[in-house]
Amino acid sequence: MSEGGTPYGLCQDAAIAVDGPKIVWVGAQHDVPPEHIGWPVEDFGARLITPALIDAHTHVVFGGNRAAEFEMRLNGASYEDIARAGGGILSTVNATRSASEETLLANALPRVDALIAEGVCTIEVKSGYGLDTETEMKMLRVARRIGEARPVRIKTTFLGAHAVPPNYVGRPDDYIREVCIPTLRTAHAEGLVDAVDGFCEGIAFTPVQIAQVFDVAKELGLPIKLHAEQLSNLGGAQLAASYGAMSADHIEYLDAEGVSAMAKAGTTAVLLPGAFYTLRETQVPPVDLLRRHQVPMALATDCNPGSSPLTSLLLTMNMGCTLFRLTPEEALAGVTRNAARALGITDAGTLAPGQRADLAIWNVNHPAELAYRVGFNPLHKRLFGGIT
Ligand code: NIG
Ligand code: FE
16 A cells, blocks of 8 residues: 555565564565565465555444434434434433443444454544543543453544533533533543544534634644534634644535645545445535545544444445545555554554554455455454564
8 A cells, every 4th residue: 555656556476574563574575585584474375465454533432322313314303403402422422421431341342343353453432422521531441441452553532522511502612611621631641642633513613612622632732633524614624724633534515725725734534434324415525626635535434323333444445435436446545544644653554664564364356346345344364463
């Protein structure tokens, strides 16, 4: 997946030299340098090896589920109707508040296992279903514990500005000042926060409110991401770009100004076709414009109980191609190289000396097959830091 060479950066009859958790050499078998000859060899036959997959946007830690709202939507209610009636994100907030740390972990692990089974080695996990200090901290602790319970790297994201909790309805500014920002400071002090996110939307927070959270993130030296332009265009991506955000996510309603702001800031576009599909959205993200401005595009599951109960990154790749017209090469870059970019990770997402030996070995002949199949998992083996 390194840029600028052959399609997919593909190398035929390749060898990869792995020393401990790292790749030390990659190239054609006939070029293996003498110092690596004689090392123990594992022969993967004619299989394809890619960087292990990276899911750069998930909410895998949550209580309960929202199958009842799935039924409501099928009976005519919209996602926004349900949210305004106190359902939606807030129903998950109630379930998450009342669940113990153990229960949240036990519920998250099968979702994580489904991702791992498809070759995922890095997962971003957001808070945002607590909306009070105690529960936001609990979610972030559970996220960290996933990385202890499973061979997977977890990147945590604080999403305190996800929704206005019931006791602050009509007072979003008070929530940001009294709960969200102090919680961010506490969680950061405990080492629980790798990045800061928000939901900039009519049913959530305004750009001005999000900016208050971002100012604190900046003060704390934390990188920024944003749920932007998912249901309408509030200029969230531009705001995020003005803070040098790592990513702006969803972006179905992103306009040309937003795209050029992202290009200038080096902000990655994280496309979430699972939410687009589940909500039966019709507005497609401006993929052509993103391409023209060379904004890197990532693809992620957005795994969450409401808008994207999706735990397959391979299906996400297929949806990215079928629904958003990405090429299979863009889809694979979206879950490897560009997903790493969206998380500010520089040691994974490509196969090169110095990178972590996070590898996915597939029973396919050509990388296009990964995005082409629907609901099929051709993973042969996954290496996490060189270990099976
Ligand atoms: O990424 N957009 C906001 N947050 C989530 C949805 C969360 C939910 O509905 O529970 C998302 O789609
Ligand atoms: Fe999300």
